[in-house]
Amino acid sequence: MLHEVRAALALGPGEVFCDCTLGGAGHSLALLHDIQPDGRLIGIDRDQQALDIASQRITATAGDVQFIGLHGNFADLDELLLETRLPGVDAFLFDFGVSSPQLDIPQRGFSYAQEAPLDMRMDPGQHTKTAAELLNSLNETELAWILRTYGEEKWAARIAAFVVKARQLHPLQTTGELAELVRAAIPASARREGGNPAKRTFQALRIAVNGELEAIESGLEAALRWLNPAGRIVAISYHSLEDRIVKEHFARGAKGCVCPPQAPLCVCGQVPIIARYAHKPLVPTSAEKQDNPRSRSAKLRWAVKYQRNVAEDNS
Numbered sequence: 001m002l003h004e005v006r007a008a009l010a011l012g013p014g015e016v017f018c019d020c021t022l023g024g025a026g027h028s029l030a031l032l033h034d035i036q037p038d039g040r041l042i043g044i045d046r047d048q049q050a051l052d053i054a055s056q057r058i059t060a061t062a063g064d065v066q067f068i069g070l071h072g073n074f075a076d077l078d079e080l081l082l083e084t085r086l087p088g089v090d091a092f093l094f095d096f097g098v099s100s101p102q103l104d105i106p107q108r109g110f111s112y113a114q115e116a117p118l119d120m121r122m123d124p125g126q127h128t129k130t131a132a133e134l135l136n137s138l139n140e141t142e143l144a145w146i147l148r149t150y151g152e153e154k155w156a157a158r159i160a161a162f163v164v165k166a167r168q169l170h171p172l173q174t175t176g177e178l179a180e181l182v183r184a185a186i187p188a189s190a191r192r193e194g195g196n197p198a199k200r201t202f203q204a205l206r207i208a209v210n211g212e213l214e215a216i217e218s219g220l221e222a223a224l225r226w227l228n229p230a231g232r233i234v235a236i237s238y239h240s241l242e243d244r245i246v247k248e249h250f251a252r253g254a255k256g257c258v259c260p261p262q263a264p265l266c267v268c269g270q271v272p273i274i275a276r277y278a279h280k281p282l283v284p285t286s287a288e289k290q291d292n293p294r295s296r297s298a299k300l301r302w303a304v305k306y307q308r309n310v311a312e313d314n315s
Contacts, residue, residue: 001236001300002030004282005093008234008302011035015090016228018042018081020074020219025054027093032058032065040066042089044080046073046123073123075215077222088228094219097238098122098206110206112179112198118172120202120209131205135178136171140164150213150241151204159185159201178202203239213241220249224273230307236300243281243299250277250303277303 005027011017011034019028022043032041043058045051048071055069072080074094081089098110110120118132135143140160147156162185163172172178179198186197207213216235223233233250237243253274257266281299289296 001282001284001288001295001298002027004300005234005236006031006034008278008282008300009034009091009093009232011039011091014038016040016042016086016088017091017093018044018089018223018226019093020044020077020223021093021095022054022069023047023050023095025057027095028054028058029061032062035065037064040068040086042068042070042081042084042086044070044072044074044077046071048123073215074219074222075211077219077226081222081226089223089226089231090228091232092223092227092234094216094223094233094235096212096216096236096242110202112175112196112202115174115176118175118178118205120206122210129209131178131209132171132173134205134208135163136167146208147201147204149204150207151200152240153200153204155186155190161185175202207239207241213245216242216245217249220246224253224305227305229305230275231305233303233305234300235302236298237281238297238299243301246301247281250274250301253277253303273306274303275306277301 009017009031011031013036015035017031017035017039019042022028022045025043028041028043035041041058041062043051043054045054051069051071055067058067068084070080070083074080108116108119118130118135120131121128129137138146143160143163144156147153147159153159159182162181166172166181172181178201179196182198182201183191191197220233220235227233235246237246254272254277256270256272257268258270259266259268278301281301283300284292284295284298
């Protein structure tokens with residue numbers, strides 16, 4: 001959704017742009033020209049391998065744009081941006097979910113279409129639990145909750161029961177084992193449409209392994225603090241839970257006084273910091289869906305910060 005991203009970010013020469021999910025740097029490379037001359041591009045990724053490759057691509061074409069690559073999770077955006085010693089940021093981009101390079105590397109274990117170890121960590125260097133460790137350690141109730149909540153899987157309880165039974169014989173270790181187990185757990189009549197039956201289970205485990213929903217909350221809150229007046233945020237979601245978090249976050253930021261209408265004076269002190277935002281998400285065009293099938297479920301929301309402090313206007 002490059003056209004929509006560019007229009008919503010509305011980048012200008014010399015601005016500071018932070019790509020919080022750098023990935024393969026597709027968006028950043030396309031937007032470099034918009035902040036020339038003298039702009040600054042901050043690229044953040046929790047995957048060191050992805051960051052290294054993207055950094056090489058950007059520095060080769062950055063021209064007079066200063067590039068700052070940061071290894072970390074955008075959940076820790078405050079700490080990461082402190083390293084830049086910049087006073088603020090003009091625009092943020094969040095492109096949630098797993099990146100195409102991660103999906104295309106079988107060893108990372110994100111794809112049910114390729115045999116690989118059940119890892120799914122976006123930052124393998126961190127000592128966090130893999131998908132295999134979660135599958136083989138959580139009880140049946142916990143597993144069902146993850147599948148139902150993060151994957152919106154109708155057959156969550158049945159799949160969890162199959163996992164617990166299977167691991168009594170031997171631990172689940174590979175993507176192929178899990179994909180076949182899910183296929184066996186879901187009745188044949190329910191597998192006739194909707195793509196690969198393992199899709200929702202893999203999605204749920206990936207979200208749980210990487211704490212993705214909690215990261216979105218923290219990242220958006222920090223981004224709004226760091227935004228300069230009239231700054232812009234664009235967030236692209238691929239899951240209804242992600243989109244709901246973005247929508248509610250922007251709505252809260254745009255909300256002013258919550259005191260009862262009959263109150264003579266405002267005592268809550270709440271002022272809006274978002275001037276306007278997308279009440280309805282933008283979605284890919286039919287042409288883009290055809291050219292890039294992975295964009296099918298994408299939803300883009302944007303928000304613009306007030307140009308000046310609303311509290312000062314009301315004083």
